[in-house]
Amino acid sequence: MAKGLLIVLSGPSGVGKGTVCSALRQKMPGLTYSVSATTRLPRQGEEHGVNYFFKSKDQFLSMIENDQLLEHAEYVGNYYGTPRDFVEETLEKGQDIILEIEVQGALKVKEKFPEGIFIFLTPPSLEELKDRITGRGTETQATIDHRMSVAVDEINLLKHYDYAVVNDEIDLACKRIESIIIAEHCKVRS
Numbered sequence: 001m002a003k004g005l006l007i008v009l010s011g012p013s014g015v016g017k018g019t020v021c022s023a024l025r026q027k028m029p030g031l032t033y034s035v036s037a038t039t040r041l042p043r044q045g046e047e048h049g050v051n052y053f054f055k056s057k058d059q060f061l062s063m064i065e066n067d068q069l070l071e072h073a074e075y076v077g078n079y080y081g082t083p084r085d086f087v088e089e090t091l092e093k094g095q096d097i098i099l100e101i102e103v104q105g106a107l108k109v110k111e112k113f114p115e116g117i118f119i120f121l122t123p124p125s126l127e128e129l130k131d132r133i134t135g136r137g138t139e140t141q142a143t144i145d146h147r148m149s150v151a152v153d154e155i156n157l158l159k160h161y162d163y164a165v166v167n168d169e170i171d172l173a174c175k176r177i178e179s180i181i182i183a184e185h186c187k188v189r190s
């Protein structure tokens, strides 16, 4: 049986990865979502096992030690990582999986899975990006400033991705990503 596609969606904080990914999962119910582990505290309404596996720093470090993470990164003061077994088992079953992760982690996944599909979601402008992070109302001003400064470095790494998708409008961005996945399934592979 053919393996599933590993799809990595990244882009700066607040660009709309989570929003677009939720819309995409509604349109493509066969697409499996990789739930990450993090040491970040839950935001209001976030659930363990749904949005993230929320871990203490010691628990996270032990996941690294035991090689349970496909990749991990430290981002703006917290650790984030992708549980390895779930990704590998999903691909083996022939199902597509999407990872919604930041850029350092995406580049580590690319080293291990060069056959993956790497999609960078871009904001229409940096001003709009800042408005979105601020408007979400989840971050302090200091965190917004930190995330915005990291965003500039992240956008400079766009060249390592296969596709750039602008998130000007949620439905359009979602349609572009759906089209990429459909086209990748039609690709002739040697």
Ligand SMILES: Nc1ncnc2c1ncn2[C@@H]1O[C@H](COP(=O)(O)OP(=O)(O)OP(=O)(O)O)[C@@H](O)[C@H]1O
Pocket (backbone or CB within 6 Å): 011, 012, 013, 014, 015, 016, 017, 018, 019, 020, 132, 133, 135, 136, 167, 168, 169, 170
């Ligand atoms: N196309 C869009 N137009 C306007 N607002 C949007 C659009 N896409 C997302 N948003 C809004 O921008 C904010 C940030 O979106 P979201 O939380 O999905 O970003 P993210 O990239 O997942 O962020 P993070 O990396 O911090 O988790 C949310 O309030 C969301 O409703």
Ligand SMILES: Nc1nc2c(ncn2[C@@H]2O[C@H](COP(=O)(O)O)[C@@H](O)[C@H]2O)c(=O)[nH]1
Pocket (backbone or CB within 6 Å): 011, 012, 013, 017, 036, 037, 040, 071, 072, 073, 075, 080, 081, 082, 083, 100, 101, 102, 103, 104, 105, 106
């Ligand atoms: N390298 C990884 N990055 C991840 C993972 N899960 C989420 N993320 C990214 O972290 C930032 C911050 O997320 P937030 O929920 O605190 O706003 C964002 O870019 C996420 O996409 C992961 O497993 N590995």
